[in-house]
Amino acid sequence: MNTPFSDHQLSIVQTGEQVNRWEAWVKDGILDPKLRKPIKSSWERCKSMGVAFSTDAAPIRMKRAEVQHISSFYREMIEVALPIMRYVQREHGSDQAVVTLSDHTGLLLQVTVDNDDLLKHVKHRHFFEGADWSESGAGTNAVGTAVIEKHPVRVIGAEHYCAGWHEWACLAVPIFEPLTGTLLGVLDITSRRQWYETHNLPLIQWAANRIGQDLHKNAISDAFFGLVQELDKPAFLLNRHLYVTWANAQAMAAGIRSGEQLPVVDGPPALLTGQDHGTYVQEFRLGEGDVRTLLKVIPYRLWGLDLGVLCLMMPTSGGKSTAKSSSKSKAMSPVDWTTHYTMDSIIGRTPVILEAKRLAHKAANLLAPVFLAGESGTGKELFAHAIHASGPRRSGPFVTVNCGTLQRELAASELFGYEEGAFTGAKKHGQRGKFLLADKGTIFLDEIAELPIDCQSLLLRVLEERRVVPVGGTRPIHVDVRVITATHKNLDQEVQSGRFRKDLFYRLSALWIRLPSLRERSEDIPLLVDTFLRQFAKEMGRTSVRLSPEAMQRLTEHSWPGNIRELKNVLQRAVFLCDGNVIEPRHICLAGPFENAPSVDTAKKRRSIHRSLVEQALRESGGNVTEAAQTLGISRATMYRKMKLFNLI
């Protein structure tokens, strides 16, 4: 098999030989020909960068808190990666490994570790968020070297350039954006040198791919999908090599094929030369003949990286349009203007949720804007529906807008509408914006922190004057709308950093309600479980399903970063997996539906490697537990736990 390590003799872990090679390099500058190629090249690079051999702690590039707040890319990446990292940790089956995520430069963004002993040791080496594990910061190491090599890298013991990491072994796999192959970050597993055999390349490779794909999926759906649905046009995404990587139903009906290269008729299309927003005439071959069409091009630019272009096919005036007319988009359907939930839909008996409910009841009868703050999945949208449904406007429309999916250029026209001819591609008679659609009812502006800054001043004016002026128009139109906003972000901080207008913040947050996380109200878990289980059992045609006490314990011990949404998903899957009436811990998948996960066989194999390592250490120490624990670099208590686990005592 052609693995990235095919040139690597695993017996290289013979430390003596490794150390000799390292010393020859350090003292005499001699590169042993037996050194693996990536290590050799990396040592040469480190030398030219002047990295010190004696380094024993990586430089700190950023404070821990800064890392999580620095950019939305990091936040999104961490949110996507964290459950996958936890899954890797569990599948790895030992508490002797640290799993890390770093960005495309080797800056550590997230570290997961289950063992306090180990945590203490890695912290000592600055193996924590904000530390710089690039080659220039920490010499040859799997993270930094994978950033350069752009393929999986394993570094064991004295293959590390700096003496400080000679006790350690690490395996890192790059995370790529799947459309363009752009390097987004690196996933790594690190443990003491003795445990290197437990590092499972297929598992880490699967996890890194999964992170890349999930990031891509989120980006597509968040940045484009909502917009494209609402525009009701054929739309497709092209990578830099003209391959169609995604197409909506209208585009497919017009002959665009996902996965195929766009058959351009006349030379390189303007859309690849012009990376800016714009509308270009483009000719390409679709079905029976050549088609000339207007393409509106929006760069696919995420996290500061240029990844490709989104193309919207516009009807040409007078000429043949390739766009097939389709029914009104789902978002415009009146069905979506009604509320789906009431106050009774809000489940919970703990004081924190009862207080939030009490405030929501009070706010329902007032006209002032309501601001809902809370982590993702805590029920902000549910509360918004319930506030509308309990107030005097309940028979009026309820219109939801996710500000995170608004395209900056189109945000104002989406919210406030536009007049005929306001911009190229505008509908003949203009369009009413969401505010006018919500007249006499409620508008729910979700993810308000994402509202483009230039739209914030327009919104402030609408709130103050209760009138909207559509884009391209001059005549103000009176609107009578109740505004509810929500965000999972710290809006205070957004104001301080200048991303959100202070005056708008004050205007929106007169009646603010904080929704508690599920962690703060874990006593509600049994009640929520009971309700959701009944719901899912009914949906899946089952009589009754309940949780075993052990399964319930797993749920109450979990920290629920995804809050109630996560709990619902976990229970839905548990009902699906469980064939009988009792859900056991094995039916509870807290890491999510990672169906491509490595098989049980792999887990068994790793367990047997662990067992043999423990046995070997005990044999070599003549049964001396303290000595065996030292050899493995673990504490005596951990050693006893492992001996018990493997029936060795």
Ligand SMILES: Nc1ncnc2c1ncn2[C@@H]1O[C@H](COP(=O)(O)OP(=O)(O)OP(=O)(O)O)[C@@H](O)[C@H]1O
């Ligand atoms: N108190 C609750 N009782 C019953 N169901 C709830 C409760 N809170 C949330 N849910 C359910 O959890 C899921 C997530 O809720 P919702 O979409 O309202 O969260 P959110 O805070 O708006 O999330 P996000 O910030 O990610 O948009 C929904 O299915 C909702 O019905």
